[in-house]
Amino acid sequence: NAGVMQNPRHLVRRRGQEARLRCSPMKGHSHVYWYRQLPEEGLKFMVYLQKENIIDESGMPKERFSAEFPKEGPSILRIQQVVRGDSAAYFCASSPLRGTSTDTQYFGPGTRLTVL
Amino acid sequence: QKEVEQNSGPLSVPEGAIASLNCTYSDRGSQSFFWYRQYSGKSPELIMFIYSNGDKEDGRFTAQLNKASQYVSLLIRDSQPSDSATYLCAVPQRVGSARQLTFGSGTQLTVLP
Numbered sequence: 001n002a003g004v005m006q007n008p009r010h011l012v013r014r015r016g017q018e019a020r021l022r023c024s025p026m027k028g029h030s031h032v033y034w035y036r037q038l039p040e041e042g043l044k045f046m047v048y049l050q051k052e053n054i055i056d057e058s059g060m061p062k063e064r065f066s067a068e069f070p071k072e073g074p075s076i077l078r079i080q081q082v083v084r085g086d087s088a089a090y091f092c093a094s095s096p097l098r099g100t101s102t103d104t105q106y107f108g109p110g111t112r113l114t115v116l
Numbered sequence: 117q118k119e120v121e122q123n124s125g126p127l128s129v130p131e132g133a134i135a136s137l138n139c140t141y142s143d144r145g146s147q148s149f150f151w152y153r154q155y156s157g158k159s160p161e162l163i164m165f166i167y168s169n170g171d172k173e174d175g176r177f178t179a180q181l182n183k184a185s186q187y188v189s190l191l192i193r194d195s196q197p198s199d200s201a202t203y204l205c206a207v208p209q210r211v212g213s214a215r216q217l218t219f220g221s222g223t224q225l226t227v228l229p
Contacts, residue, residue: 043204
């Protein structure tokens with residue numbers, strides 16, 4: 001019973017390049033959340049998706065960041081024209097389709113993005 | 117006022133002692149509360165959740181919730197060096213149908229052998 005999977009685990013990009021981070025939720029989970037953890041800072045919500053729908057993107061920077069969760073395949077967080085300030089750990093979490101306040105979010109191992 | 121507040125620590129306890137971690141939250145409507153553990157360089161790992169006032173025990177861990185005072189705590193009995201980590205308190209913030217987690221800044225715990 002595989003947990004939340006993320007790849008790559010480490011990603012190095014130069015300023016101006018694009019970063020693509022992938023997340024496959026746990027089996028049976030249809031809710032995906034992306035969080036960012038900047039160095040020496042706490043976890044911050046970015047975006048919440050269900051299949052083919054962005055439910056809440058209030059935590060996403062307005063420019064350069066986008067997310068999708070297609071009908072088939074993993075959820076993808078895309079960062080265009082990366083800058084050094086994007087260097088962080090990006091975590092994906094998933095929860096089952098119950099929609100209650102006790103839904104538990106399980107985290108993947110994260111992708112550590114380094115922008116040179 | 118931050119939505120979820122924790123003492124950042126660091127908190128040091130000797131091996132075998134009880135470690136007490138505290139968290140306060142601002143939204144009186146919050147219904148459930150989660151404790152995660154995060155080792156350095158790793159992802160958050162769920163320890164337990166609580167949604168009823170009182171205590172909830174799971175092995176060496178006990179979560180305590182007091183909704184009237186808006187705090188939730190985590191006790192770790194018989195602390196072990198392997199418990200050394202950052203402990204994160206998280207509260208779901210309902211936005212429409214979303215339940216994004218708002219995290220506290222975490223309390224760094226060190227258990228001294």
